[in-house]
Amino acid sequence: MIEDYLRDHDGVITLAQARAAGLSDDAVGRRVRSGRWLRCSPGVFFADDRPFTDGSRIRAAVWSHGPRAVASGLSAAWWHGLTSFAPAVVEVTVPRISNHRQRPGVRTRRRNLAPTDIVERKGLRITALPLTVLEAAVRRGGGAKLMDGALQRQVELPQLWRAHLRNKGRHGSPAASRLLRAADDGARSEAERILVKLLKNARITGWKTNYPVGGFKVDVAFPDLKIAIEVDGWAFHSDSEVFVKDRQRQNVIALLGWQVLRFTWLDLTEHPARVIAEIKFACR
Structure with a gap:
């Protein structure tokens, strides 16, 4: 029974x-004294006959903060499969009344979560998927891309809004x-403003x-140079009909002798320097 438990956890x-x-x-003490089990923290152990994986590290960090602790932020994002790589620092959310000390490699946040925000x-x-997406999206360079991918495949926008409103005031809430x-x-109109x-x-x-x-109507045009810049929103706003119409529109503009540059909302928010460099190159 113990071996099955260790294998599954x-x-x-x-x-x-x-x-x-x-x-x-x-019996637990004998395992620790013999070196078969390593003490990760008071009351949390690791069986030293197997590799200490990222899953082991995150699980040990969360369990070291008690039974009400929750993996959150990028740690939860990796656990959900939203990211490919586990974060170097494990984020753990605990109730406000907790008095756990900070541990190396762990970032502790004190907040009372609603039951619906825990799985x-x-x-x-x-943290449940909607709250995880929100928290992870503002904790990494490609956060907007993470949210976009989740909206395409795993979660709906109203779910994100409800999770956001339930947890206003948390770290990263304004972003x-x-x-x-x-x-x-509509990310397209926002992208045009950006x-x-x-x-x-x-300048x-x-x-x-x-x-x-x-x-x-071209989103942004350089009439003297006949350069047209078209802006796209997030991928989850697109459908096949919009895609076809946008390409037909681009072909008409190109056949009239205009050079067309296309940028997405993510290009403008994640790689603004590259966008400006490409526009300057086209206008040289």
Whole structure:
């Protein structure tokens, strides 16, 4: 029974779990003294006959903060499969009344979570998917891309809004609110505003917005150079009909002798320097 438990839980076990499986405190102590079990923290052990994986590290960190602790942020994102690599620092959310000390390699946040914002996966308590997406999206460089991917495949925008409103005031809440507003209002219009701001900050001149070309309105145009810049929103806003119409529109503009540059909301928010460099190269 103990071996099955260790196999299913990344080699990590708590004293309470060992007792529930029938081991006495003396039996646990013998395993620790013999080196078969390593003490990760008071009451949390790792069986030293297997590799200490990222799963082991995250599980041990969460369990070391007690039965009400929850993996959150990028730790929960990795556990959900939203990211490919586990974070170097494990984020653990505990109730406000907890008095656990900070541990090396662990970032502890004190917040009371609603039951609907907690799920159990592979025996570990983690933040539910909507809250995890929100928290992870503002904790990494490619956060907007993470949220976009989740919206395409795993979660709906109203779910993200509800999780956000339940947890207002948390770390990263203002940044998450901006991402949600961009998605809610239509990322394309938000992207157009960001592009205009980038052009102004780069002191690039000679452009006009909503410029008529071939019966269409180009998002940003350099009429003298016949350069048209088209802006796309997040992928989850697109469908096949919109995709076809956008390509037909681009072909008409190109056949009239215009050079067309396309940028996405993610290009503008994650790689603004590259966007400006490409526009400057086209205008040289």
